[in-house]
Amino acid sequence: MRLISRWQNSAGERVRIALRLKDLEYTYVPVSSLKADDYRKLNPQELLPALDIGGQIIAQSSAILDYIEETVPEPSLLPSEPIARAQARAFGALVASEMHALTVQRIRRFLQSELKIDDPGVSRWVRHWMTLGFDALEETLEQRAVQWPFCFGDRPGWADLHLIPQISAARRLECDLSRYPLLLAVEQRCVPLDAFRLSRPEAQPDYPDSHNS
């Protein structure tokens, strides 16, 4: 099982965390080691990450996570009760579709170079979608019937592995997170754990020595 990713790709970080939470071995393949045309042939979506299972490719982190969960059910990333499972998935989907997808580098670049938005405009864009998203995530945790230590249970899972890389991305983009005590408390519990610590950008083999942020 090969995971094609890049050190700072936060969708890839989600999958790295999931693989470690399930104690699954994988080979990390930095996309920089492949030719762009070769990667496009493997994955017409071109985005990262992709999971390569003996030459068969799965794109999109959410599809990879479901594949991992279905083929290696234990330990589960999701609550066992159907509605709670769905709510954990909805938490993850908000991060992936309404926060990450709107604020990743390719989007910021398009705003800048194609639509000629200046830096303060791009920052406004990023903060708007981040704030809308984090507000909803914090409120979702407030509304939980049980105030678990992690988002949806006593162990970290689907929602947490979406949240932690997104908090890191928000910090890199200088978003104010002080209004989110519940989200930050979950983060504090996750960061020391091996599955999260070893999945961070700076722990990846393609992390550049010269990178200072």
Added chain:
Amino acid sequence: MRLISRWQNSAGERVRIALRLKDLEYTYVPVSSLKADDYRKLNPQELLPALDIGGQIIAQSSAILDYIEETVPEPSLLPSEPIARAQARAFGALVASEMHALTVQRIRRFLQSELKIDDPGVSRWVRHWMTLGFDALEETLEQRAVQWPFCFGDRPGWADLHLIPQISAARRLECDLSRYPLLLAVEQRCVPLDAFRLSRPEAQPDYPDSHNS
């Protein structure tokens, strides 16, 4: 089971199709019949659709689809083989996260009113992400080992119910689809089917009589 949605909400259309493919009864609740504050209390994400199961709310169409698939497995929306399942999900996730989420009305409005992008600029934005997405979807269908009549099988399912509303949205936004013969062939097979026909915007009770587009 209540589905809170709006006639032209294409994420809601996906769920409507899924419910009909599984022959499940549901009550359609137009969001316009609720107060905005009441809806925000029900669903902190505020987006549409939401599934209300006896007062418990599931947000995000992908989480709703998984809930439906898990609680009513037959007829399945997904292929049975794990990698094919994942590829069908990746097809859907590309539509939801990289096409729909980037081009929906709230995004176009923010570009216009907050970032002062003119109409040709907004059109460029929409067409850029639509084209990237449809190019990848068409290539994904070309690469299939078997050229099924529907995206990933002999019956319509997960990928198809994402594709059809997105094609309609692209037409409303005047995107050129002539380069996508495989996608359009799938559409031709889906549109006459009840599950798709009865889920269309104009078949919903809140579709405005005066709407001409």
